[in-house]
Every structure is written in structure tokens, then in C-alpha cells.
Amino acid sequence: MSDLIRSLTTSTFDEYVTTADRPVVVDFWAEWCGPCKMIAPVLEEIATEQQDRLAVAKVNVDENPELARRYDVLSIPTLLVLKEGKPLARIVGARGKAQLVQELAAYL
Amino acid sequence: MTAEQRDVVIVGSGPAGLTAAVYTARANLRPLVVEGEPSSTSDQPGGQLMLTTEVENFPGFPEGILGPELMQRFRAQAERFGAEFVTAKVTRVDLGRRPFALWTSVGGEEPxxxxxxxxxxxxxxxxxxxxxxxxxxxxxxxxxxxxxxxFFFRDQDIAVVGGGDSAMEEALFLTRFARSVTVVHRRGELRASKIMQERAFANPKIRFRWHAVVEEVLGEQTVEGLRLRDVRDGSEEVLGVTGCFVAIGHRPSTGVFAGQLAMDDEGYLRTTDGSRTNVEGVFACGDVQDRVYRQAVTAAGSGCMAAIDAERWLEAQGR
Structure with missing residues (x-):
């Protein structure tokens, strides 16, 4: 995984998303989810190309089920866009890069 | 920018497309596979098997193999012989010109x-x-x-809609998590294979609601139930579930070829004499042209046919 993408846990999540100086795109994922694996490289590219505008973080739902519950995540991949800790938007389901970039642009 | 030129382009990367890639690559045709884009609706690189778990009926894997792993192996085999891949969706084709032109989701105005x-x-x-x-x-x-x-429906009551093999596979898989799984099916019997039926009937967590169709998914923020209608007498009831998994079948992905390739009334491509479509030089394989079998192994077999048909056609054209 790219150095630019932080892996968050229940104990590190709040501090990270509330203190980030850019909007954070949190990818809720799991090892057993095929579509999650498909978008992982897409998110790495976005994290690199748009590092001035956003930060990308990941939450493994297997290891952090309470975070998934807190944000009513019932389907993965779910991308949650947070600004100063507040959820702005969610994108449910895998997508191609062009479409993902376009959908994210609205919240940056 | 001038368009890349190829002898063979393969659109799609399920068992059919990747088998065609293996064969055309081994024929030194340097195939380019336009593999699709990530999605959560079975329309993605690797195809429908990317959303399944255990595949038990693909010959050569007596212990079974996970769908995504099987597709990874297909892909590795095609790559080994030189097939190249682009992660994009075809957005438009022009089959009226020679060579054929394709536009993709990562390209621009030009093919x-x-x-x-x-x-x-x-x-x-x-x-x-x-x-x-x-x-x-x-x-x-x-x-x-x-x-x-x-995973998110641990100890909950959920529903699977559908009566085929995919629906039974999902229902059985979901019993790992759910408290109960109700199969909602519009008929009084299943279409699924006998072995899948027997497993589903034997599973104490699976219930059946026959002769019922879903009229509405109920709930404000999350699913709270399904409004069902009995197809025999029209009576309605609410099934209290917190999850609804839909497995009522598939439709062929042929929209981009509309008006250019011959299709039947459900959108399946028509093939004759092996894998030939109505446009000379265009071949079709796998579920896009198969309304009968729709198995990974038949898709792979037809992918081999399309590759051989394409190779011979190119040879006859003088390559």
C-alpha cells in the first residue's frame, strides 16, 4: 500500500479525520471483498495524483466493525468523504477511476 | 494522437474473453483485452465469477476454487503468452469501417x-x-x-430473491452470517441444479416463500422489510427483513453494439457457424451470446472457438 494511504483503526480514526487539513476519503474494505480489491489500485492512484486536495485512508471492517456500524456501512466498498470529521458524502460500490474522480470532485 | 492498431481486440475479461486471449496470444496475434472497469454489479474485470465464492464445477479443480482466484489464474495464463490489458469500458464502436474502431472510457474523442x-x-x-x-x-x-x-448481516433475518443456482449459492453463503435467510421466488419450484436445491432444502436457516414477488423495498435509512405480492391470488404481506440480496438472473451487456450486431429480443448476440456474428470479422463468445448454458466452462469453450475463428479469418484475409 502506498505511503500516502493511512490505515485507520477504531483508536486512531477520530483524531486523524478531525485534524486532517484536507477532506479525507475513507475506504471501508475487507480482504474477502472482490470489488474492494479492484478499486484499491484506483484509490492509490487518486491518493498520489490528488494529494494536494484530499487524503485517502482505509478502514478494515473485519478488524474495526464498530467503525462500520457507526457510519451505517452495510455494503463494501463504501467510500466516506469526511471534512473536519463530518461526513459529507458516501459512495457505495466499486467504480472506474474516471467516474470516481468525477464523483469525488463535487466534495473537494 | 493516432489510435493504437491491432489484429485482435477482445472486449471483456471473464472466462470467455480470457480464454480467447490465451489462444490468440499463443497464435502470436498480440491481443489487446479491454477488460472493463471496477463495479459491484457483476459487470467488472474478471466477470461474474469475481463476485462468487467457491466454484465447484470447473473441471480440473476437484477441491473447488474461489471465483476471483480462478479468474486471476485465467488472467495470468493470458499474460504469460503476451496478452495485453487495458482497464476501461468500451463506450462506442464503429463496425462499419475497416479496421473496426473502438472508443473507451479512458480515451478521448478519437478511437x-x-x-x-x-x-x-x-x-x-x-x-x-x-x-x-x-x-x-x-x-x-x-x-x-x-x-x-x-458480513454486515450477522444474526439478522434477510431475504434472497430468486430461484436459480446463483440465488441458492448466495442463500447458502449468507447462512454463515444471518439468523435466517428467506428465499423469495415467484414460482413454486426452483430452477437451481439438484445439488444446490438439496443443500438449500437441508439447511435449517433457509426458508422459502414460494409464488411471491417483491413489490417494494421498505425502510427509511436502511431496509426494514419487503412488501411481497402472492402471484396466485394477489394478496400482499410484509416480510420483515433487514437485508435483501437480489439474484434474479442476468441480461447480456450488449448496449454498445445496438444497431450494429444482430441480437435476439433479449439482447443476446446472434452467432452462427461457430462464433460468427452478422459482421464479418466480429466474433462473440461467452454469456453475451449464450441464453442456454451460461457456465464458466461453456464460456471458456466458446472463447476458444472465437479465438480460432478469428485467427483463421485473419489468415484468410492475408495478415
């Missing part, structure tokens, strides 16, 4: 690639119910991917 022969292996994508509430609650209890989302 991304032109090709003398074309192999269409775009497969099929999952059908949705098309009822009120379904779109709104997608990802909030309505799911198109049991393997992705089953």
Missing part, C-alpha cells in the same frame, strides 16, 4: 484502438428488481454482492 478482428465477450450483468425503494436503499440493506456484504 482508442482500431482492430482488424474483434472478439466480443462482454458477458452479462445482474438484473435488478426495478421496484420502489431498491435504488434508494442500495448499500443500505439492498445488495448486489452477497460475498461483499453478507
Amino acid at each position: 482508442a484502438v482500431v482492430s482488424r478482428a474483434l472478439i466480443v465477450a462482454t458477458g452479462a450483468q445482474a438484473l435488478t428488481l426495478g421496484v420502489p425503494g431498491e435504488d434508494r436503499l442500495l448499500g443500505h440493506g439492498v445488495s448486489t454482492c452477497a460475498t461483499c456484504d453478507g
Whole structure:
């Protein structure tokens, strides 16, 4: 995984998303989810190309089920866009890069 | 920018497309595979098997193999012989010119690639119910991917809609998590294979609601129930579930070829004499042209046919 993408846990999540100086795109994922694996490289590219505008973080739902519950995540991949800790938007389901970039642009 | 030129382009990367890639690569045709884009609705690189778990009926794997792993092996085999891949969706084709022209989701105004022969292996994508509430609650209890989302329904009562093998596979998989799984099916018997039926009937967590169709998915923020209608007498009831997994079949992904390739009334491509379509030099294989069998192994077999047909056609044209 790219150095630019932080892996968050229940104990590190709040501090990270509330203190980030850019909007954070949190990818809720799991090892057993095929579509999650498909978008992982897409998110790495976005994290690199748009590092001035956003930060990308990941939450493994297997290891952090309470975070998934807190944000009513019932389907993965779910991308949650947070600004100063507040959820702005969610994108449910895998997508191609062009479409993902376009959908994210609205919240940056 | 001039378009890339190829002898063979393969559209789609399920068992049919990747088998065609193995064969055309070994024939030194340097195939380019336009593999599709990530999605959660069975319309993605690797095809429908990417959303399944155990595949038990693909010959050569007596212990079974996970769908995504099987597709990874298909892909590795095609790559080994020199097949190249682009992660994009075909957005437009012009089969009226030679070579054929293709536009993709990562390209611009000009065709991304032109090709003398074309192999269409775009497969099929999952059908949705098309009822009120379904779109709104997608990802909030309505799911198109049991393997992705089953985890979130631990100890809950959920429903699977459909009566085929895919529906039984999902229902059985979901019993790992759910307290109960109710199979909602519009007929009084299943279409699924005997072995899958027997497993489903034997599973104490699986119940059946026969002769019923979903009229509406209920719930404000998340799914709270399904409004069912009995197809025999029209009576309605609410099934109290917190999850709804839809497995009512597939439709062929042929929209981009409309008006250019001959299709039947459901959109399946028509093939004759092996894998030939109505346009000379365009071949089709896999679920996109198969309304009968729709198995990984038949898709792979037809992918081999399309590759050999394309190779011989190119030879006859003088390559």
C-alpha cells in the first residue's frame, strides 16, 4: 500500500479525520471483498495524483466493525468523504477511476 | 494522437474473453483485452465469477476454487503468452469501417484502438428488481454482492430473491452470517441444479416463500422489510427483513453494439457457424451470446472457438 494511504483503526480514526487539513476519503474494505480489491489500485492512484486536495485512508471492517456500524456501512466498498470529521458524502460500490474522480470532485 | 492498431481486440475479461486471449496470444496475434472497469454489479474485470465464492464445477479443480482466484489464474495464463490489458469500458464502436474502431472510457474523442478482428465477450450483468425503494436503499440493506456484504448481516433475518443456482449459492453463503435467510421466488419450484436445491432444502436457516414477488423495498435509512405480492391470488404481506440480496438472473451487456450486431429480443448476440456474428470479422463468445448454458466452462469453450475463428479469418484475409 502506498505511503500516502493511512490505515485507520477504531483508536486512531477520530483524531486523524478531525485534524486532517484536507477532506479525507475513507475506504471501508475487507480482504474477502472482490470489488474492494479492484478499486484499491484506483484509490492509490487518486491518493498520489490528488494529494494536494484530499487524503485517502482505509478502514478494515473485519478488524474495526464498530467503525462500520457507526457510519451505517452495510455494503463494501463504501467510500466516506469526511471534512473536519463530518461526513459529507458516501459512495457505495466499486467504480472506474474516471467516474470516481468525477464523483469525488463535487466534495473537494 | 493516432489510435493504437491491432489484429485482435477482445472486449471483456471473464472466462470467455480470457480464454480467447490465451489462444490468440499463443497464435502470436498480440491481443489487446479491454477488460472493463471496477463495479459491484457483476459487470467488472474478471466477470461474474469475481463476485462468487467457491466454484465447484470447473473441471480440473476437484477441491473447488474461489471465483476471483480462478479468474486471476485465467488472467495470468493470458499474460504469460503476451496478452495485453487495458482497464476501461468500451463506450462506442464503429463496425462499419475497416479496421473496426473502438472508443473507451479512458480515451478521448478519437478511437482508442482500431482492430482488424474483434472478439466480443462482454458477458452479462445482474438484473435488478426495478421496484420502489431498491435504488434508494442500495448499500443500505439492498445488495448486489452477497460475498461483499453478507458480513454486515450477522444474526439478522434477510431475504434472497430468486430461484436459480446463483440465488441458492448466495442463500447458502449468507447462512454463515444471518439468523435466517428467506428465499423469495415467484414460482413454486426452483430452477437451481439438484445439488444446490438439496443443500438449500437441508439447511435449517433457509426458508422459502414460494409464488411471491417483491413489490417494494421498505425502510427509511436502511431496509426494514419487503412488501411481497402472492402471484396466485394477489394478496400482499410484509416480510420483515433487514437485508435483501437480489439474484434474479442476468441480461447480456450488449448496449454498445445496438444497431450494429444482430441480437435476439433479449439482447443476446446472434452467432452462427461457430462464433460468427452478422459482421464479418466480429466474433462473440461467452454469456453475451449464450441464453442456454451460461457456465464458466461453456464460456471458456466458446472463447476458444472465437479465438480460432478469428485467427483463421485473419489468415484468410492475408495478415
